[in-house]
Amino acid sequence: MYQVIASPQGEKFIVGRPGARRGMQIPYAMHKELFDALGKERVVPRWLADGARQAWGIEISGRAVKDCVLVRPLTPLNYSRATWEINKGCNFNCEHCYLAERKFEGLPREEKDRLLLLLRDAGVLWLQFTGGEPTIDRDFAHSYRKAYGLGMFIEILTNGSRLHRPEIIDLLSAMPAHKVTVSLYGASSESFDSLTRKPGAYRLLMKGLKAAKEAGVSLDLALIITRHNVHELEAMRKIADEYAAAYSEYANMSPTYDGNPEPLAAQAPGFLDKSTVFQGCPAGHTFFHVDPYGFATMCKVGRENPVNLMVEGLAGLTRLPAIADAQMLRSGGCGGCRLSATCRVCRPLAKAYQEAKAPLNTYCQHGNGDDAL
Structure with a gap:
C-alpha cells in the first residue's frame, strides 16, 4: 500500500x-x-x-x-474536488435537513465502482462522502476502500451514530480519512433527540465520539446551532474541545434545495450569521456534486440540468461549467439589485429561499430595512 x-x-x-x-x-x-x-x-x-x-x-x-x-497522472479535465451523496437515506430525521427527500436508493455496487473510476479520471483528488448518512449505505465501506485505493483524500460528513461500530473504527484506523466531520446537534439527549427526531440519537453520538477517541481516530465537529440547543452552546463547545481536533459553528438554516421551508423552523432567533460576503464560487468549474444515481450537478443546492455520468461519462462534465454559470445569473427577485456587491447568498441558495417564501431577514439585506434596488 x-x-x-x-x-x-x-x-x-x-x-x-x-x-x-x-x-x-x-x-x-x-x-x-x-x-x-x-x-x-x-x-x-x-x-x-x-x-x-x-x-x-x-x-x-x-x-x-x-x-x-x-x-496520479494529469487528466484532461480540471476537476480536483467532488462531493458524493452515496445514499440520501438517513437513520435520523432532522428538522433542519436540506434534502428534499431521504430515500434509501442508489447505484448497485458495480456501478458505484464505475462512478469512482470516472471521478478519478476527472481529476478528483478530494472526495467528500455525504448523504443522508453515508455510513449506513450497504456499500459504504467497500466504496471507501475503493476511493482510498484510487488515491483520493477522503472526507466523511456523518452524524456519528455508527462511529462506535468496530468495522467503522477499524476501517478509519487502517485507512485514515483526511477528515471525519461529525455533526453535533446538542449537548443533551433532550435537545439532540428533539432536533434529530430520533430517540437515543445523542447516546449513539457520544458512544461514537468516545470510541473514536479511544482508537485515535481524529475528528472534526460541526456544531449545528438551532432553537433546540442554543442554550447549550457552551456545553457543545466543551464536548468539541474534548473530542475534536477542530470544530466549526453553523447557525444559518436553509430551505431544502427544492424550496421547502420546513428546515427554517429550526433557526435559533438572533443567530443568523450575516458577516460573510459571497465573492463567487468555482462550483461546476473545479468541483461538482454527485447524487446517489450518478447525476452530477454544480453543487448540493444548484441541481438544475444534472449530467448523467453513468450514461454520458466524462464527456458530460464538459457541459457542467456552462450549466453552473447559468444558475449563478441574478434573476427573479434578485435581478438588478444594487446591494449585490455585498450579498451573502449565492444565486442557487437565494432561489431556494425565494421558492420557500422565506422572510427576507433570513437571507437578504432587504430584510434589514434597506429596500434600495
Whole structure:
C-alpha cells in the first residue's frame, strides 16, 4: 500500500499523506520525475524522502517509488474536488435537513465502482462522502476502500451514530480519512433527540465520539446551532474541545434545495450569521456534486440540468461549467439589485429561499430595512 500520494490539483501539483493535514506543493518537473520513475525501479528521490520525514515522520528513503508513492497522472479535465451523496437515506430525521427527500436508493455496487473510476479520471483528488448518512449505505465501506485505493483524500460528513461500530473504527484506523466531520446537534439527549427526531440519537453520538477517541481516530465537529440547543452552546463547545481536533459553528438554516421551508423552523432567533460576503464560487468549474444515481450537478443546492455520468461519462462534465454559470445569473427577485456587491447568498441558495417564501431577514439585506434596488 502506498505511503504518500503525488497528484495534480487544478493547476498545481501536490504530495500528501492520507490522514495528515500537512502536505507539500511541488513543481511539474518533480511530479514528472515521480511519474517517470514508476516503471523503472527507481528509488524515492532525496527531496521526497526528506520532505516525508519532515512533514509526516515516515521513512521512505531507499524504497522504490512504485512501492510507496501513488502517482496520479494529469487528466484532461480540471476537476480536483467532488462531493458524493452515496445514499440520501438517513437513520435520523432532522428538522433542519436540506434534502428534499431521504430515500434509501442508489447505484448497485458495480456501478458505484464505475462512478469512482470516472471521478478519478476527472481529476478528483478530494472526495467528500455525504448523504443522508453515508455510513449506513450497504456499500459504504467497500466504496471507501475503493476511493482510498484510487488515491483520493477522503472526507466523511456523518452524524456519528455508527462511529462506535468496530468495522467503522477499524476501517478509519487502517485507512485514515483526511477528515471525519461529525455533526453535533446538542449537548443533551433532550435537545439532540428533539432536533434529530430520533430517540437515543445523542447516546449513539457520544458512544461514537468516545470510541473514536479511544482508537485515535481524529475528528472534526460541526456544531449545528438551532432553537433546540442554543442554550447549550457552551456545553457543545466543551464536548468539541474534548473530542475534536477542530470544530466549526453553523447557525444559518436553509430551505431544502427544492424550496421547502420546513428546515427554517429550526433557526435559533438572533443567530443568523450575516458577516460573510459571497465573492463567487468555482462550483461546476473545479468541483461538482454527485447524487446517489450518478447525476452530477454544480453543487448540493444548484441541481438544475444534472449530467448523467453513468450514461454520458466524462464527456458530460464538459457541459457542467456552462450549466453552473447559468444558475449563478441574478434573476427573479434578485435581478438588478444594487446591494449585490455585498450579498451573502449565492444565486442557487437565494432561489431556494425565494421558492420557500422565506422572510427576507433570513437571507437578504432587504430584510434589514434597506429596500434600495
